[in-house]
Amino acid sequence: MTAATQPNEYVADEPTILPGKAPLDQDWADVAKWGAIGASTMIFVVLSGMLTGLDSRLVIERVFSLGYLAVVWVPLTLGFLVAREEVLEGMASHAKGANEVVSGGIVGALSGAGLSLLILLMDSFDLRDPLVNWSDKTLGLLQFSEDSFFGIVMWAVIGLLLGAIGAGLHLLTPDMRRLVKIMVVTVLFVSVFETFLTDLFKGFGLVFITDFLYAARGGLTIISTIVLAIVAGLVAFFGKGRVKQAQTRINAGAVEGGGRTKANIAMFVIGGLLLVILPIFTGKITNELLANVGIFLLLALGLNIVVGLAGILDLGYVAFFAAGSYTTAILTSPNSPGWSPELPWWVALIVTIGVAALAGLLIGAPVIRMRGDYLAIVTLGFGEIIRLLFLSDWLSPWFGGAQGITNIPPADFGFFEVKGTDPRSVFYLVLALSAIAIYVSWRLERSRMGRAWMAIREDESVAEAMGINTVNVKLMAFVVGAVLASFAGAVFSAKVGSVFPSSFLILVSIIILVVVIVGGMGNIPGVIVGAVVLIGVLGGPKQPGLLQEFSEYKLLIYGALLIFMMLTKPEGLVPNARRTRELHQDEFLQDAWLRKQVDEDEEASEAELGDGPTAGAPA
Template identity: 40%
Template sequence: MNARTRSDWMAPVKSGLMGGLIALLIAMVGLVEVSVKRPILTADGRILLSVGQLLLLLPIILMCYKAVQVFAAGCEKVTDRLGLLATGALSGFFASLVLAALVLLGRVINLRTVFIRASPDLFNTLTFGLGLGGGSVVLLLFGALLGGLVAAITLLPDRIRRPLVLGLALVPLAAILTSALFAGRGFSVPVALLVGVVAAALTFAWRQTQPKLQDRVAALSPSGQRTYQVFRWLLPVAIVLALPRLGAYPSEVLVNVGLFVLMGLGLNIVVGFAGLLDLGYVAFYALGAYAMAVLTSPEMTWHGIHLTFWQALPFAVLASTSAGIILGIPVLGMRGDYLAIVTLGFGEIIRLVFLSDWLKPFLGGSNGITRIPKAVVGSIALDNSPKLYYLILAGCVVAAFVAIRLKDSRLGRAWMAMREDEDVAQAMGIDLIKTKLLAFATGATFSGLSGAIFASKLTSIYPHSFHVLVSINVLGVIIVGGMGSIPGVVVGALALVGLPELLREFAEFRLLMYGAALVFMMLTRPEGLVPEARRKLELHEADGEV
């Protein structure tokens, strides 16, 4: 290896400073302050590690990791172990230097006139409660140690490293989830150790036995293979069915996630399959909800019809489908940005129509429509979240089934060809008008179904529930999940709808975290969390890591 030049040492310093600055930003906007009370690790009622502290650690860890990766890049096997450790430690040191500088500055001048979150509490958190002098030194040492540790972990052989990282990542995740779901107090040290060790051991064991298991399965008789497949599916299905057992609040969150999964599956067809960027998708959700409300609520006396949920459902869905086609016709000739703008306008028009005083006697205006009846199955009223969960789950399963079947169908092929090149698709014999309208109509149908369930879930709806942000949210769900990928929609909805619901203290930072998540995704994993194979290929063929 050549003698390292100066720029080799600049890289970890830069990464470190960057990590420190991100941590600084997180602290200054107040994310740390709101979450420093939510425990992850506790001992005798004292918080050892809180979500707030973890938020400060994460960017530093990530940037140290990046520095180490840059160092290791280009070598087949890292020979310069000391250099690697030093790189990690250096970038960790510089990251904590930024935070130490903040503490110092905060003691000298009163930052709170501008940055109201630069509170003594924050400084206490940063200096481990050890005061200015000692705390700063400890902070710097801690940063260097953390960076070194990150570097050390990358040195471990793969079969140990993966279980270890997984165990380390799972502990805070599990602690946050349990504390959010069951108002728990985080994990005590022994519990955390237990969770981490068990997770790591299971991963280790799984990775050791998986190849053998696959051989065993391959050696099974055809009927044995079938049984294996059934059992392999049985467990996830059982878990999904048992989820409402977690309680009313988790079910509530899951129902909201479900509504977005349903919408996401629809928008995924329009945007992911057919490549038509629709920013007014909330319109169909609103139409489904309002159709349900108008047809079922006893408040709506002008038409003299009062249906039950199930009687109204086909009409609500049909209303959205027709709206999808009606919107589709004028925008048939539009592509890309133009289409996005027109659909954005359409979404707003629909909301304003529902809000208008002119239509108040028919649609309730700003007062909305209330007293929408709950759905009833047999003699059971779906009047709480655990019961509603099954309704939305059924909707999602049907929608996912339809989407999967469509994807591999002739129509799915036509959508794909149209997304790639409209002119050539047409020259191949694809009827663009029919194909586009079918995409809009299918997407709108799923959204309308979601809206109808939404209306009967809340029993009252107001125009402001159908803000343009809902459209953006759904789009975010499919971008984060992976454009065109059906499992991606579920993962995206869990990440963007489920997580923020669980971590209520972040409510006011929701959009900020949303933006940060999207930027981070675009930088590191533009194909989404669960990418469609084709898209992954396209995005990575340039760097040859297919």
């Protein structure tokens, strides 16, 4: 054991590497388990129609479609996963070798065999009645338009190879792995975002790039794929460490004082300018997308205050969005059925803020004392009640029932008109409001109120004992969240030009929740990333995203993402440091325990140093 030479040193960065396992000495039950998971995932993906539905979208011309991509990632990922070894700090790990590749290959082959089995079944039985995708088209794609024997053998072979490759990634050095990752990601990114990039390049008059990259019927050409991979590889190879260096330089500047703030301000200014200039060059589709991202960003920022900072799980958040939209609609539309003062949009916005704050108080007050999970369900109930009220015949003299309120005029600022047919203007409005929302959230987070919210999130009883008026503070979170949602609602009304109860389903609340959670609860950059990635790429509840082909599957993906994030990374993609510590308390404690073990070993060092710091590691 290498660590035995220096048993007392706590080494966090470089885990001990034990020699590889003896040949064929592996956990076969584990391999079989992952194989079964892989097989069922692949069968599910095919039967859910992703293979057929996404087949028309090509990734690489004539060779590889998005449909196949939806299937083949499974053996690759599982091969990688099965060969992975969970290494906690201070634990030793085995050197990777042929054993891992073999088990990865077996897992992949088992997964592929799932599809072979499916081909066999589809050939002999007709289950078209309940299963909508049990069709000849699916079967044809599964067999690569050959006979069934070819398909059966092919899938097992493909699975075997991909599984082995996935596991083989562990054999590469970290640098090599990074290089491969960057190359694959670049190719996928460029091909999958074809529409967006075409739009962008067209705006800048760079059509020759798109002509080179993409084939006439969509997808990268084979040559451009190779060129892209090489370029990405070269950039990654020579650019290695530059980002890190820059970061260190900025951080070093912070030590000298003022440098970091300056750098941050410069970054913000540059980012802001880019955002202002970009829409001038991009086309309508991209701007529409940006406008949708902005509206959901506003909603997510509001929910971030409620869920992320104060730790109140509000599942009826859509109620405030609805309240904002309907108030704006009633105040501005000449078609408002009950009372139509036809105010200008910005006056209506002021009233809307007031109404939303009141709604926040009224909905917040009854639920604020309930325990967290009851509160979630009750707010969900409120969200549904509000929608049912807007929908009902009883209140239709005011809210128009199922017909909603139509003919909402554009938001007119005199010099600048925001209307749905011009998504660029909507984007600018949303950008301005988002900037306000971000500033407010940022200041609030660092205020006395923000600290009170975080204290409540961590432990309500302790917070109360510290003299925080928990009821008032939590109510404030509701109110601020509601006001931010009403911003989004007001913009939404002006953009769409009409409001219907069907735009305010509980679904919307859940999607916003996913945005906040995937991005990073309680962290503003995280929420921005979440909104851009999820709403921009997958799309909102009714709004299409970049991957328009995915619109059928996006809700499924949202659900899967929510489960996946909660299980693996509950703090989100861009985590908030404090929140991470709360959520991973066990692991932190375990690390602390390990460290303590190391210290104790130190004291009793002479006796048994054989296993070094790993002696106390849990099996």
